[in-house]
Amino acid sequence: MTKVVLIGSGNVAQHLIKAFEEAKLQGTDVELVQVFSRNPANVTPIISWNLVTSDLNNLKEAHLYIICVSDDAIEAVSAELPFKNRLVVHTSGALPINSLHENNRKGVFYPLQSFTKNKPIVFKQIPICIESENPTDFYLLQKVGKALSDKVIAINTEQRKALHVAAVFANNFTNHLYGIASKICQENQVPFDILAPLIQETAEKIQTLSPNEAQTGPAKRNDQKTIKTHLDFLKEAHQKEIYQLLTQSIQENGKKL
């Protein structure tokens, strides 16, 4: 039985706890034996209270310690752990493996997804990006990853940095564009939800086409008349600037192909 301790009780930690509970029900050989939380009330609704501790000195012995706290707390928490030479990983897409303290064997266990509080998610489909300092630890992370997800992939610190930047474009910035679209609709008495099937289809297309193949619209076909109409229509300076910059970027990209 591979024993895991989870340190943290925020949004990602809660999704991980549920995924471990799910894996246990499936009869996997991986067990979440303890959760550390400074606010046990965060997690007692989803895991038995006797598995929760708020004292680092009470941490059980385990094969793997997953630090699942905010990026700026990872270093400090890893330094506070009252043991040495065990396998300790963080779950951050943004931080290098070396942000963990030297006291223990380091690794990363990064589930690549945008988690929303209280919104259930099919954890099995979430890619888990793993990294370790040695092959034995890699094997263990792979085993734990596979208990939770169908997609476990080796990603080193440099690759993860690229992936994290790419995720900002594909998730944070994309969502902001939805926000602008929503605002434009609202200001013109158009229900935003009629854009939902288009947004859905746009996301689905890239499962079968590359984004370059899927690109359409006035910028792509250099339809200057429509571009001008749209720029005249937009009143907010920020929206105009974004429209211009992205149009230009689509066109530059087209030239390179």
Add this chain to the structure above:
Amino acid sequence: MTKVVLIGSGNVAQHLIKAFEEAKLQGTDVELVQVFSRNPANVTPIISWNLVTSDLNNLKEAHLYIICVSDDAIEAVSAELPFKNRLVVHTSGALPINSLHENNRKGVFYPLQSFTKNKPIVFKQIPICIESENPTDFYLLQKVGKALSDKVIAINTEQRKALHVAAVFANNFTNHLYGIASKICQENQVPFDILAPLIQETAEKIQTLSPNEAQTGPAKRNDQKTIKTHLDFLKEAHQKEIYQLLTQSIQENGKKL
């Protein structure tokens, strides 16, 4: 029986033809009686050859003529029609109702979706935005729309303009951000497809949350350290500019809330 003639044979026209064929199989009271195409070979794989004409003078009498050609050809095609005072609509999100010629009663029948050649789509879920000059024509467009889709909605020319701009943000620009993410992955030996579940979840979230509620990431939480790391990481000027502008826009937007 409501008779419809479709003028055009491009990508959108082909999806519409399939949707009319589907509606016929469902036993609806709407029938596509003819398709006009300058290149009949475009459509004979999906509709019987004896329903296709390449001569505008051979157009059958019908309750509704749907002009489904590229935006810059709509005006000319509508002027060429050899009859008067019938109901003629276009399918463009970008053009006003008045881009159609005065000879006939005008209307718009705009299916709001990004159609890909040969990629099947559930037409029933596509919002159809309709506009007409008078209530009788509106009723007819509504009937035809409902034969094809579960979502038929009245959208006037001004609203449609807003919707079209919003769709550029939600579809064209979003897809371009996927393209940038894909390029960053490629350049760093990371398979782009591990971002697919994140992209899918981002699109799904706005079905239950507003884009403002769904916004996460370094810009939203004003994580200057990560923002700097990302900007240092990005090499291409365009990518850097887009990163900066969208980060700034997310932060401005946050201040307004």
